[in-house]
Amino acid sequence: MESSEVSLRPPRHRVSRRALAYWAVRAAAGWLVLLAAEIVWLAEDTARLGAHVAGLVLTVVVAAAHVTVMPQWRYRVHRWESTPEAVYTQSGWFNQERRIAPVSRIQTVDSERGPLEQLFRLANVTVTTASAAGPLKIHGLDRDTAQRLVDELTEGTSADRSDAT
């Protein structure tokens, strides 16, 4: 309501800048597969050349837009923060979701890296509580930051074992 001036500020930290490149490469890889398929189709079916070329151009334009805009957007939107008491994440650009979990209620802290993420020295951290509704996921963290975060959180959790189930 307008009467209350209090609002929830976004989490303080952004993910690693290298995530921008990683997201772009991953998106581009997906589009390349599609483009390759279209080119093969074109080679097989030269009768309707015009339509094929138009489709190809359209794909290239959409792909370029996606590969350039999406990482930027995601970088601005995906944020995280952790304090000794709580973990706080934000994600989503159309449907924005902010999740907060008390450190005392954390059950597991997972960090994982895919092969491509290894290449970019990135890691994902997933924090789960006893509720199936609330895992907090931070994608594209710098590897060292991720390790530090995991250490901090596991330390905080082992101090207090009540998980409110």
Added chain:
Amino acid sequence: MSETDGWRRLSGRMLVIHPIQELLRAWPVLVGLVFAGTAGGQGSWWSLTGTIAVVAAGMLRWFTTTYRISAEQVQVRRGLFRRQLLTVPRDRIRTVDVTANLLHRSLGLAKVEVGTGRTDRKDEAVKLDALHVAEATRLRAELLHRAPARRDTAREDAAREETAAPREALLASVPAAWVRYGPFTLTGLVTVGVIAGVFGRAVNEAHLDPGRLGPVSELLNRWENAGLPVEIAVLVAVLVVAVAVASTLGYVLAFYGFRLKRNALGTVHVTRGLITTRSITIEERRLHGVEISEPLLLRAVRGARCLAITTGLRVGRGAERGGSLLLPPAPRAEAERVGTLVLGRTAPVTAPLTAHGPRATRRRHTRAVGLAALAVAACLVLSWTAGLPAWVWRLSLVLLPVAAFLAWDRARSLGHALIEATLVSRRGSLVRRRSALACEGIIGWNLRQSFFQRRAGLATLVATTAAGRQRIDVQDVPLGEALRLADEALPGLLTPFLDADGRDV
């Protein structure tokens, strides 16, 4: 009962039950065999072979399953080729569910299921099918009432005496008159479907044609010769009556002899059922909230159900089967009374709620009516371009008032409150639910805002919890109010993230 290192077996009488169970499940096939005779083709024989194999596998299950209860944990060993050892720490046990169907009961057996705080995955549940009734009862007391784990028999007997003693207070029972709520539960819809399915399968397997039976064919003829409106009317009437009868029967079968009791040792105990009896024990410490649920039809006759929001019970596959039911469809006031008793607080169950305001109402309307208008428009366009008959789009106009009604009702349902350290949220129309969750059961917040919600200054606040559906949604609440709720419910958690002037850092 053979014992090596405390490993116990299921009741030996299961060796009788398994074959019968499997044969019952396969009865349409068997009926088909009888009618078709030996000349009826290979398929039936294959079915028979399959049935025999399944029976054998069922009996094998008895030989391979053993369980052990130590001071710290419950262990179940099972499987022949893939041996599996399931270990559940005893302090993780939240609920014990004892079920006995007709077969079990005729042999004095019961099936025991143990629910833990874990999000229940199917193969991780501890399920003992089946034990002697006395053993099952003793197990329940042992697991939930923290009775001393098996020591010498004398003490065991003493413990049994103790648990049998009337330390239970009756909270609710279901008088016969409440069966009038049965037809409004619509549970019969499924039953009618299943019966139709089974009947169809049996008829198919037996190569019978019910149309050839004298009286049936006469009725069918008469029905087919009537006009279309009459045909539809008769069909609807038959369906309504069938569903009402099946729902009522279902009500009686499921809730006959319903008793809700509270044990002084800290459990809530539900027993019910006419043929299949069910007895569910919930650890009260883990019972974080209650839900008053009112399906639309039931609400029309001022009935309601009361459900427990607790860890260790599956929900979602129909609350009746999940076992979290604290009171079957009953007068609203009764459901509220039971909710109050179990929760130990009155206001969260009965107090009036804060409405979500005009913007939430508008959102309900734009969403419901907008969707209906889209459907109508689609029908209209299709009838112009693709030659869809005109009556389709005319009929689709009915959607508009229905959607408007639903939107109005949904907007009216929306409400929330934070009273007596309990978060209360009400939402929904087809099933209106008022959930009251104790704040100590909340383990985090999700604040969701779609693009349109942000424009309207609204948010959906989700309190995550390990109990029940794992979440309580406060839908379309003004953002400031959502933050106030979250901050008050778990003081201090949000404080470092709040911003007085509300700007980005």
